[in-house]
Amino acid sequence: MARILPGIFKHNRCRNGVYPQSDVRRYPVPDESVFWSQTYSDYQPPVHESPILHGKPWADLSADDPAFKPKWNELDGKVNRVSFIGGKYEIRDDCPVNPFGRTGIRGRGILGRWGPNHAADPVVTRWKRDESGEVVLHLDSGKRILQMCAIERQDCGEWAIPGGMVDPGEKVSATLRREFLEETMDNDAGDEAGTVEQFFAEGTEIYKGYVDDPRNTDCAWMETVAVNFHDETGAVVGRFPLHAGDDAAKVRWMDVGEEVKLYASHSNIVKRVVDMLEAHW
Numbered sequence: 001m002a003r004i005l006p007g008i009f010k011h012n013r014c015r016n017g018v019y020p021q022s023d024v025r026r027y028p029v030p031d032e033s034v035f036w037s038q039t040y041s042d043y044q045p046p047v048h049e050s051p052i053l054h055g056k057p058w059a060d061l062s063a064d065d066p067a068f069k070p071k072w073n074e075l076d077g078k079v080n081r082v083s084f085i086g087g088k089y090e091i092r093d094d095c096p097v098n099p100f101g102r103t104g105i106r107g108r109g110i111l112g113r114w115g116p117n118h119a120a121d122p123v124v125t126r127w128k129r130d131e132s133g134e135v136v137l138h139l140d141s142g143k144r145i146l147q148m149c150a151i152e153r154q155d156c157g158e159w160a161i162p163g164g165m166v167d168p169g170e171k172v173s174a175t176l177r178r179e180f181l182e183e184t185m186d187n188d189a190g191d192e193a194g195t196v197e198q199f200f201a202e203g204t205e206i207y208k209g210y211v212d213d214p215r216n217t218d219c220a221w222m223e224t225v226a227v228n229f230h231d232e233t234g235a236v237v238g239r240f241p242l243h244a245g246d247d248a249a250k251v252r253w254m255d256v257g258e259e260v261k262l263y264a265s266h267s268n269i270v271k272r273v274v275d276m277l278e279a280h281w
């Protein structure tokens with residue numbers, strides 16, 4: 001699985017086809033023209049900015065609004081415009097440039113921020129067990145099978161890590177717990193609230209950087225910090241009262257493996273947990 005590094009990883013989910021929640025077709029970007037360093041003289045992507053962004057407190061102003069004076073690559077008041085990828089992103093014609101290359105769309109599509117849009121992804125895992133509580137080994141690899149808590153996204157019907165956007169000024173650790181609670185417990189952990197709080201106090205950061213998200217554009221893109229919270233005994237997360245909430249349609253424990261297709265580049269993130277815990281893939 002390719003490492004998600006600029007100039008090496010070719011994003012795939014955010015080029016070609018129709019832009020999400022619109023009828024705007026992306027300008028075609030073939031494999032050999034993804035990186036900005038590769039010439040593509042015919043490149044003329046359409047500009048798309050969803051009307052749902054206008055007037056939303058969580059979104060930037062339009063680029064041509066005289067009141068919009070962003071501080072790129074800096075902490076801009078409470079809005080963090082520093083990239084998680086490391087290094088500074090380029091500004092061209094007053095617009096941030098997607099460090100991973102062309103997407104076939106200019107403008108920010110349905111993303112609230114120009115440049116990086118920061119999310120946090122809690123990868124909550126346990127071992128698959130049989131009815132007697134024994135850990136199940138995969139028949140081919142002989143390795144333990146990891147299960148992750150996954151949600152079905154309401155916007156596209158794809159299974160995903162239950163992540164969400166980091167609010168301005170919010171600590172990533174708080175976002176991880178908040179999003180998990182909202183999406184997988186409908187914000188009500190009931191009697192287990194204390195256990196949930198404790199469980200999320202300690203996790204292992206497994207990824208920080210770009211997400212190959214279908215909403216990315218040439219000027220706006222998703223980034224995330226993904227943290228693994230693993231329940232080795234299965235005794236803690238088994239008590240979590242799971243039921244889908246917020247923008248999740250369904251929630252379930254999903255066996256993890258190569259065949260599982262997840263939203264955006266989430267499989268890539270989950271594979272890191274698999275490697276770390278030496279689980280079956």
Ligand code: RP5
Binds near residue numbers: 161162165211223
């Ligand atoms: C993905 O979008 C991130 O990895 C995260 O899972 C998610 C955040 O966006 P929303 O779910 O809030 O739309 O790029």
